[in-house]
Amino acid sequence: MTLAPSGSQRPDIRSTSPKRILLAKVGLDGHDRGVKVVARGLRDAGFHVIYSGLWQSIDAVAEAAQDEDVDWLGVSILNGAHMTLVPALLQELHRRDLDHIGVIVGGILPQQDQQKLIDLGARGCFGPGTSIETIVQFLS
Template sequence: MNRPPLAQRILLAKVGLDGHDRGIKVVARGLRDAGFHVIYSGLWQSIDAVVQAAADEDVDWLGVSILNGAHMSLVPALLEALRQRELSHIGVIVGGIIPPADQAKLIELGVRGCFGPGTPLPSIVEFCNS
């Protein structure tokens, strides 16, 4: 997508059995206030549902929040599902409690950025605008 930064669309999702949603709601509000068109899918989404929503909503970014430790199984499966649907152009960012070694592995797999708890909202906005 070649939308101007302030017209970018981002889908935020909670994949799997992670019911912690306070952080993703704060990020959603921050991105919205920065001018992004934010779509929040809600809790307990399947990978297939998130990929379908990303396609339906024609998003530029997909942000996934995972706080239950399942990031090394869920995120690779999500990236593969995006590839299978020819949606690799969507930038994927991941938030949550992700050890640095796992962050590096996720970046190698195709994740564009990882953000942990306490990341300043302007840093996430700037990253998605670059």
């Protein structure tokens, strides 16, 4: 076993590792083309991307975020249930003491709802046509 000499500091592995992001489809939304494009774009930009797949429950997504030790959680919602599902997800993350995970929301999000989601704790909202570059810059 090798130990660092007394008084020396070990490098922070997380600061040199790529940021980890979990992309999730919550509820009965079966449209995943966009989230797959975002996943590939983030991967190509150097992120460590985990995709949960379709039809995930709030609990399953929160558990995956915890298990995967992610920095970010991106939720894609195209079925109009964002004002129900995102607050429930934020509440579950808080219940698990995962408030340090930044939550972003993508999909069909009316402008007035985007500000409400931010006020509830989401860090960003991205609608159709948002460039991968914009998302990468936001997450970096």
